[in-house]
Amino acid sequence: MMDAKSIVRRFSDTKTLPHVALRAARLVNEERATMHDFEEVIKLDPVLVARLLRLVNSPYFGLARKVESISKAVVFCGVKQLRNLVAVEALRSMFKGEDRRFSREQLWLHSATVAILAEMIAKRIFGLAGDEAFLAGIIHDVGLVAEDQVAGEELRLAADDLRLGKGSLIECERGRLGTDHCEVGLLLAQEWKLPTEVLKAIQFHHDPEKKFAIPSLSAIIVLADFMASKMQHNPVPGAPVPALPPSLARHVKGMMVNYKIIVRDLPAEMAKARELYHSDG
Amino acid sequence: MVDSGFDQIFADLIDELRPRELFLRALSDIVPGGGLLLLSPGGERLREGVVFELDSELEEELAAAVAAVAVPRQPSGPLPARRVAAGWLYAFAVPEFNAALFWWLPGKDDLGREPAGAALLVHALHYALRAEEREEEVAQEEQYRRQIEVLKRQHGELIEDNYRQYRINQEREQGYARNLEREIARQTAELREANARLEEISRHKSEFLANMSHELRTPMNAIIGFAELLADTPLNGEQDEYCRTIRQASASLLAQINDILDLAKIEAGKLELSPAPFNLDELLAGVTAIFALAVKAKGIDLSVHRDPDLPVQLLADSHRLHQVLLNLLGNAVKFTERGGVELRVERAGVGAAGGSLIPLRFVVRDSGIGIPASRLQAVFEKFTQADGSTTRRFGGTGLGLAISKQLVELMGGSIRVESREGLGSTFSFVISLAPAAQVAPDKAPRQPVPAATAPFPGGGRILLVEDNPVNRRLASLLIGKLGYAVVTAVDGVEGLKAMRENRFDLVLMDVQMPRMDGITATHRIRALENDPAARGQYVSLADRCSPLPIVGLTAHARKEDEESCYAAGMSAFLSKPIDRNKMAAILERLLAGQG
Known part of the structure; x- marks a missing residue:
């Protein structure tokens, strides 16, 4: 048994969000940061520069012209978008490893799906900017990666428990590990200085008691997580997907047609964003 | 990629009856007033509008009849209808829902008989069947609209953010510029301060040297004076040589x-x-005369050539010009062993347009050892000679050329040197001088005075006011030797006291003294002379018909010292160490006027 802090501490020892990603995330919150500062940070990692330019020029952004420098990318996409791309790049390498009982690669596909769904819901249903929804989506299950790294067997036992119907994922994790991936993920995201709304979304995305305000980033992530989990991209293959909290169920019921359209359009959006999450990039 | 469809994802939330309800509502919205009944095979009965029931026989018959007949694409004739109650009943098959629809419309007339009425009903049915599709299109349109709003907002934010960055960059650039300016200003200030400090140090050094020289001159005064006195006493051959050596050194x-x-x-x-009027020929003769003995002893020639067309009476600081020529000739003679030294003065081109100034070139040429090319400029630097060994071989402070260079520059010229090692050197300079009118020698009191060959025989009483005992002793001995009677006083107060009681024909007044200095004392004497009541109390002043001659004595040879002596009312000025000949001449001149 261990607590979230010790998992985070031991996880940080082995794998941490690269320096560049951390600084990029912080720059977003700095009022006096400019594209030059951003470029200064990013260009420390030439591989990252190349990958970012490829992503920026991918269909996901649909830019009319080709962008050839990071500072131009900031001009066309905004600092938040680039921050997200840096986070994607930093996280991608953490989600490696296929396993029958717990699959990090499935988790990566799941996270990418949640990120894109969350961005779609934010924009299409609520008319909100999708940057933070995307970031929260891609990172909401990072606690599972830390747990897998530090206590792989305990996590697998918890996954087995879940498949056997011994409780929710959170209950099973608590039973085997003494903590859960919401708590671990929250600590990590705090360490990475992510926005408060993103922290809350990570913290509460498995909380059935929570009364989610609608719209809110947390509500969007719970909904997107539910939808993605129903679509087979389940980090714990074969595990049942818990029902939506009642307030969200009411919301969906009232906007069925809208969600129908989102589900219909998702494959096209995923294809456009393929460059982002495709592991053989 | 996404294997699960919407129906699977939201299976728990999907309401299966909803599309049928949507259809019925849409239909009753278009054609209000009637009643609708939809029969599904599962036995569900959905209603909208006026509630009606058919007897079960008719319902079964009609349902079976319409089962195979869909709503036609276009109305192609009267629609089958039945007169039921106060209206007409129409029946359709709805394959989209696998159901049968009964539509009762009130009224006398069968709407379906007329082509227009039939078309209305058929089109209404088609329209209502597409209600769900339309709802989706509306939702789709709304989603597009929201996305466009988001994009517009993001666009605005991007533009704002880019503007913000532009402003920040601009501010930063201005900041860099300000920092740069501040840094430059700081460094300039530092340099200026350092420069001022250096100048201050240099000035202190010069002042120190000036004071130092003054301190050195006071004992020198005694050494030279007493050596001269010693030479006048009977000496044997050995003593005479020692005494001469002391005087030379x-x-x-x-x-x-x-x-x-x-x-x-x-x-x-x-x-x-x-500047004062002077005679050029006299100057040249005077400066060359000094080297007559040395030239003769070395067996070299010393010749002077003055351009005969030049005016002889000129205006300049002849003392300083004399000093420069003395230095140049001194070097030339010192470093020449064979051949000779030539001093030449000639006109150097035409003077400034319209001016009366005459450009004069002074040339001192020798056939001496010469100066290596690499040392040519260095010879004008302080404490430097052509090479370090010359100091040891030839002596000298190495200051002569440095002083000459500065003096020539002060006179508005510049000194040049050409030299070839082993063949000789040529120093030359050009200064522009104004011609002067002929001046009587006695109108130039500061000109060199002919040496007194014999002491003034007539005598005269002289009061010597001097605080330093050695100098007092030396000066009184010198005065006595010149044949005058001398009384001494130690300061201005004592001096005045002596004047009150005794008659004196002249006062030699030291400038720097404790209690009352020479300047103050002189002021007092001149004031007393102008006060008929007071002067009677002073024996020295009472009977005089001209001011009492007062000669200032000071070790400071500075021009301002001399000027302050005259300003205080002194008649003449002597610098220490006292030159016996100068003193003799001054005393003779001032006392000659006495009756």
């Missing part, structure tokens, strides 16, 4: 002290020229 030391003092004054910016 002290004269040389005094010359060097004077050089240092001059340089210090020049560098402290305190040396000022005092």
